Amino acid sequence: MNILLIRFKCFIKIVNITTLVIRLYGVRKKRAPIKWPLLGSLVEVLWNYHRYNDWLVPYLQKASTMRVDLPAGLTYTYTVDPLNVEHILKNNFANYPKGDAFKENMHIFLGDGIFNADGEEWRRQRKTASFEFSSKILRDFSTVVFKEYTLNLAAILDNAATAHQAVDMQDLFMRMTLDAICKISFGVEMGSLAPSLPTIPFAKAFETTNEIVTARFVDPLWKLKRFLNVSSEATVLQSAKEIDDFVYNVIRTRRIELKELQQSQNDILKRKDLFTRFLLLNEEGTETYTDKNLRDTMLNFVIAGRDTTAVTLSWFVYMICSHPDVADKIHEELCAFEKEREKEEQANFNHSVGISLSEDTLSNFSHRVAKFSQHLTYESLLKLQYLHAAILETLRLYPAVPLDPKGVIADDLLPDGTKVKKGSLVVYVAYAMGRMTALWGADACDFKPERWLKDGVVQPESPFKFTAFQAGPRICLGKDSAMLQLKMATSILCRFFKFQVFPGFPVKFRQMSTLLLAGGLKVTVTKRMT
């Protein structure tokens, strides 16, 4: 009987201790992720990996800086505090490079391109690229390319609307931005937005590689997998080789083409793509570009400019689907803009900018679209302030790069008093920053383009608070080019189409370095006839 009583008491004690432990973890869980001996917070991190961005938000809402420990001494300090962000990205910039872990994880994809370079090597690449990106030649060329490919997209949507067929907007945007960035970078036609929507193996390999290298950041076993050449690491070797084969093939072909053009005394300066411009630097002796340098340079531009812009356009369409009032306001602004431009043209004695369209052809939908597109120039797009605000609002809530890790060279103290250790990683979380009530007010999570406007004009925001394009010396080099493409595409699409998410279609993220929608964005499209 005594033994039974003792056993019963022991059992109660164990139950009590277990409950206490569970409770303690429960309380801790509210403020920071659960931490286990040896494993750190790996269990919770892996459990929530599929919804990582949303998992971080409530923690960072409570404490604007949070530490997450993982096995093998990996430590991440996540922050949404603009002062910390300014310290990391600008004031103590030299202490927060991409870091060795980032370089090692991403090398198979980014090589030694600008995204993966630090110190002198980064400075050299940044200087050359900044010069090229700020050239008017590139801007004018990009305007033409962006318009041409948006018109291709509009034709596909026109057909889909007529046939009452649903379309995957993310897939179409990925095709459009791939075609555009490859034309601008390499000077080649990819043709992925051809009406048959062909499968482009390069695009598939690109997505696979991106996804696998991103997962390396929370996979302590990836090096072992690589050593054994199994699982995701075997796949990434294959997909990275496909990318390289494609890019080196383009480089070979373009080098031969350029030689032929030079021999035939053709004016190669007429070619305005970045590839030609970098090759000319080579010839002038300003830079030396091997095929590997060119592969890294151009591929980094493609990586930088393709997914980011496509993802932003996809979330933009999702936002106007879920906020039809915003879609209508944008449409109103575009109609007023169109009228104003037409009046200006008439005042200029009907001096039309491009092809002239007869009354007959004007009744045709595609000609109306083409006619409207003639009004769109770099300068005229600046007038569309509400559209601009809607794009910024999309980027605030759905920044294409949702979180951005940096290495730590030496122990440091962040402005909010958080200590960061040499060898760890700090991460500013753009996705969570857009949702912080402390930064944007109680309606932080609402989609409200109006928050950007004062007297109808977009107001600038600190880049350390609105971090979609990063900030400081490494601020996005393609920001202006991206805004140009975003405005060009959205103005044509919003002027002529209405979108609705396909009934029952689930909208969710795919966990990658860019904020892709898992399974795309299936929508139905209708034409706006007025």
Ligand code: HEM
């Ligand atoms: C909506 C579109 C875009 C967004 C949201 C965006 C955002 C960003 C962000 C967050 C970074 C920092 C990434 C890092 O730390 O590694 C970055 C860097 C960069 N972006 Fe963009 N980007 C966009 C479009 C473009 C385009 C179209 C180009 C041009 C091809 C471009 C070129 C670059 C380059 C070259 C860098 C590296 C800058 C450096 O490290 O010095 N981006 N961008």
